[in-house]
Amino acid sequence: xxxxxxLRSVRYKLFVGVLLTSIAAxxxxxxxxxxxxxxxxxxxxxxxxxxQAELIGRACVPALQFDDQKTANSNLALLQARPMIDAAAxxxxxxxxxxxxxxxxxxxxxxxxxxxxxxxxxxGENITVTRRIVDNNEILGSLYLHAHYNLYQRVRNxxxxxLAVSSLALLISLLLSTxxxxxxxxxxxxxxKVAQQVIEKRDYSPRxxxxxxxxxxxxxxxxxxxxxxxxxxxxxxxxxxxxxxREVAERKSAEDEIMRLNRDLEARVQERxxxxxxxxxxxxxxxxxxxxxxxxxxxxxxxFSQALLTEFGAQTDEKMRHYLQRIKVGTARMGQLIEDLLxxxxxxxxxxxxxxxxxxxxxxxxxxxxxxxxxxRKVTVSIWxxxxxxxxxxxxxxxxxxxxxxxxxxxxxxxxxxxxxxxLQEGERRIxxxxxxxxxxxxxxxxxxxxxxxxxxxMHEFPGTGIGLATVxxxxxxxxGRIWCQAAPGKGATxxxxxxxxxxxxxxx
Amino acid sequence: MDDKFILxxxxxxxxxxxxxxxxxxxxxxxxxxxxxxxxxxxxxxFGTGSFAGRDTARMPALVLLDLKLPKLNxxxxxxxxxxxxxxxxxxxxxxxxxxxxxxxxxxYASGANSYVRKPVIFADFAGVVSQLGLYWMLLNQIPNGxxxx
Numbered sequence: 095x096x097x098x099x100x101l102r103s104v105r106y107k108l109f110v111g112v113l114l115t116s117i118a119a120x121x122x123x124x125x126x127x128x129x130x131x132x133x134x135x136x137x138x139x140x141x142x143x144x145x146q147a148e149l150i151g152r153a154c155v156p157a158l159q160f161d162d163q164k165t166a167n168s169n170l171a172l173l174q175a176r177p178m179i180d181a182a183a184x185x186x187x188x189x190x191x192x193x194x195x196x197x198x199x200x201x202x203x204x205x206x207x208x209x210x211x212x213x214x215x216x217x218g219e220n221i222t223v224t225r226r227i228v229d230n231n232e233i234l235g236s237l238y239l240h241a242h243y244n245l246y247q248r249v250r251n252x253x254x255x256x257l258a259v260s261s262l263a264l265l266i267s268l269l270l271s272t273x274x275x276x277x278x279x280x281x282x283x284x285x286x287k288v289a290q291q292v293i294e295k296r297d298y299s300p301r302x303x304x305x306x307x308x309x310x311x312x313x314x315x316x317x318x319x320x321x322x323x324x325x326x327x328x329x330x331x332x333x334x335x336x337x338x339x340r341e342v343a344e345r346k347s348a349e350d351e352i353m354r355l356n357r358d359l360e361a362r363v364q365e366r367x368x369x370x371x372x373x374x375x376x377x378x379x380x381x382x383x384x385x386x387x388x389x390x391x392x393x394x395x396x397x398f399s400q401a402l403l404t405e406f407g408a409q410t411d412e413k414m415r416h417y418l419q420r421i422k423v424g425t426a427r428m429g430q431l432i433e434d435l436l437x438x439x440x441x442x443x444x445x446x447x448x449x450x451x452x453x454x455x456x457x458x459x460x461x462x463x464x465x466x467x468x469x470x471r472k473v474t475v476s477i478w479x480x481x482x483x484x485x486x487x488x489x490x491x492x493x494x495x496x497x498x499x500x501x502x503x504x505x506x507x508x509x510x511x512x513x514x515x516x517x518l519q520e521g522e523r524r525i526x527x528x529x530x531x532x533x534x535x536x537x538x539x540x541x542x543x544x545x546x547x548x549x550x551x552x553m554h555e556f557p558g559t560g561i562g563l564a565t566v567x568x569x570x571x572x573x574x575g576r577i578w579c580q581a582a583p584g585k586g587a588t589x590x591x592x593x594x595x596x597x598x599x600x601x602x603x
Numbered sequence: 604m605d606d607k608f609i610l611x612x613x614x615x616x617x618x619x620x621x622x623x624x625x626x627x628x629x630x631x632x633x634x635x636x637x638x639x640x641x642x643x644x645x646x647x648x649f650g651t652g653s654f655a656g657r658d659t660a661r662m663p664a665l666v667l668l669d670l671k672l673p674k675l676n677x678x679x680x681x682x683x684x685x686x687x688x689x690x691x692x693x694x695x696x697x698x699x700x701x702x703x704x705x706x707x708x709x710x711y712a713s714g715a716n717s718y719v720r721k722p723v724i725f726a727d728f729a730g731v732v733s734q735l736g737l738y739w740m741l742l743n744q745i746p747n748g749x750x751x752x
Contacts (some may be wrong), residue, residue, distance in 0.1 A: 387700075389700040393617065393700075393721060393728060394617035394618070394621070396724055396725040399725070400726065401725075422725075428723075429722075432723075
């Protein structure tokens with residue numbers, strides 16, 4: 095239902111409220127009063143007319159008894175004294191009109207044919223009264239009265255009064271609403287204004303004025319406190335925002351610094367890499383030189399020592415031969431050292447070619463070579479099958495040559511020499527081992543074992559340069575693995591090593 | 604033995620002496636021509652420079668070529684040899700101290716017939732030279748009269 099009053103403001107609502115209330119009250123009061131008044135009027139008129147009819151009826155009794163129409167009419171004519179009665183009719187006992195009266199003089203008033211019962215009927219402004227004339231319990235006849243009263247006039251008057259009063263009420267409403275405004279709506283409007291101001295200018299300093307000490311007053315106080323609170327919070331927010339902005343700026347400059355440092359770092363790394371590459375090339379050149387330039391003089395020393403022995407053997411004595419022999423031993427050893435050092439350096443320079451390598455087959459080859467060089471030796475060799483790893487074939491060959499070669503060498507003085515080559519699985523790790531039952535060594539010196547040129551046995555016991563294990567360690571390390579050992583003097587030694595599980599990205603290894 | 608001869612390109616006098624001794628001990632009596640560097644080697648082969656006037660129809664049955672030589676190195680000599688019709692098919696054995704894979708690869712790529720390492724220990728050295736001599740001078744066949752055409 096569309097409201098027929100547009101409720102735009104509190105003041106308007108209040109005004110309309112008061113107005114409607116007043117009007118409603120007035121209308122209801124007016125209507126009830128009018129209804130009551132009219133009812134009373136009707137009742138008193140009815141009484142009055144009944145009494146009148148009774149009186150006139152009694153007066154007409156003799157006329158009826160003696161059948162005196164003339165008297166009857168003149169009795170009826172007395173009704174002239176009553177202006178409200180318009181017409182009257184007298185009926186005899188038989189129900190015929192005996193006499194009549196009409197104010198207007200027109201005898202042709204329409205009287206009912208037959209009289210009805212005792213009744214008073216109102217129809218608009220007309221009243222009809224019917225009354226039996228009874229004398230000594232005998233019905234002599236009936237009297238019919240026809241009257242009028244100014245009902246409509248009365249009603250119009252009433253309405254006029256109500257309207258007049260309503261207008262007055264309107265006026266009073268206006269006054270009232272103005273007064274209400276002062277106490278109710280103005281504080282509310284004030285708050286609204288302040289609120290608008292605050293919203294538009296984002297300025298939390300204005301406050302509403304408290305004019306009354308009621309709920310509105312409380313609202314004003316609450317509103318003001320809230321503004322104060324918001325104001326403080328806004329300030330705090332701003333302060334923290336500024337703080338944040340500062341922090342962000344700081345962080346940004348720190349980030350910039352980091353980027354700058356990173357760039358510097360990159361540059362430095364590049365520089366170092368270049369240097370490293372340079373050094374690597376130098377190393378390669380060095381190795382190359384070594385393999386040529388160191389060997390040639392060595393060859394000369396050995397060659398001419400041998401030539402002395404061969405060509406002047408007859409002129410040499412025991413001591414000379416002994417010295418010459420020692421020279422040859424020296425050169426042989428140096429030759430071997432050069433060989434081993436070159437191998438070691440090659441291991442570091444080589445780029446690993448990752449492939450599936452069958453270590454079992456490789457070990458078999460190495461052992462065959464060893465046996466070929468030493469056909470007289472009887473060694474029980476047990477090589478487990480199907481040991482495949484992901485590695486560089488050439489490097490692993492060198493490693494096995496060293497490990498198996500060592501095992502072969504150090505079982506040289508053992509009666510029933512036994513060498514074993516296999517693989518253990520420890521969870522995710524696969525551990526490859528080379529075991530021998532040869533001379534072994536004291537575990538106390540185990541950490542020296544893998545250093546270059548470190549030996550735990552004298553040259554007179556077992557030949558060797560002490561580079562072999564250093565080479566193996568370097569090979570294992572380049573494959574991302576680890577090497578360790580277990581031994582006891584006289585009980586042999588076992589060397590264990592792992593290689594990395596999964597092939598990685600091929601970076602510098 | 605016929606008039607097959609060996610050209611040895613070797614700058615080191617010790618190595619030269621020991622090679623000659625070893626050949627002798629192995630009973631290889633062929634003539635050995637020794638040159639001291641790469642330029643001399645080419646001069647000899649093509650009959651230029653200090654060897655101008657040599658009969659270039661007569662080519663060595665074997666060239667023992669060291670890699671590290673003064674002036675022109677072994678690989679360059681080999682390359683030049685393989686470029687000329689005169690010397691394209693002359694057997695060349697690289698005899699060197701180097702055990703570098705790269706040297707070996709380059710030698711073969713440049714057309715060497717064989718690559719042998721010079722051992723440090725004389726006994727082994729003598730053995731190697733003797734085997735080389737016996738193989739290339741006795742077993743290996745070359746076209747008649749050393750003519751390469």
